Amino acid sequence: MIGNIHTNSIEGFWSLVKRGINGVYHSVGSEYLQSYVNEYGFRYNRRNSDITMFDAFLGRLVSYGQGE
Template sequence: MAPPERLAQSWWTTSSNRRFCRSCARTFPAKLLIYTGEAGQDTHLKKEFAHHDFTSHGVDEYFLGDVHTNTIEVYFSIFKRGMRGVYQHCGRQHLHRYTAEFEFRCNTRTANGVTDTERAALILKAAKGKRLTYRRPDARASS
């Protein structure tokens, strides 16, 4: 079984300036169709991808033909609900782990054609050979 295509990718940052957005965008193939909101840091995407279009929420435009941002808004909503409801005390040093979990959930959801059995097999395959401990097993306790 091949791992699912990465439909969602997450990065943790303290700011979303143009330079950061550009470095994230370079991780995607140039043939993608990119749909965003009207944020100013996204204006360079038209040069880097086959097609970039956006909606203008400021003038009550939430879709334009096939162009919408509902998918990412739902993804962020579920992430935010999880972080505020389930994982209430998450330190910065662990945030990448939480974003990876929600990314995995999104990419392996039933709507993408992944069954529960396939999802469980992917989880077990990723955990193979790893010990789930809070501290490194060779670290000595300081007394």
């Protein structure tokens, strides 16, 4: 996680992860847990970003191969 870290932020992040796993996936095998935590970490770190993931994807798609 990027930025200031304290007990409230990790508790908030962990509750977000638990809600996501229980609400969307219902259960996660231990071999996949790190992948899910990584996904939620990515989303959490970009929650205040003005650009949406879709806009970022489109920007990369349009500029693909232009730097060569």
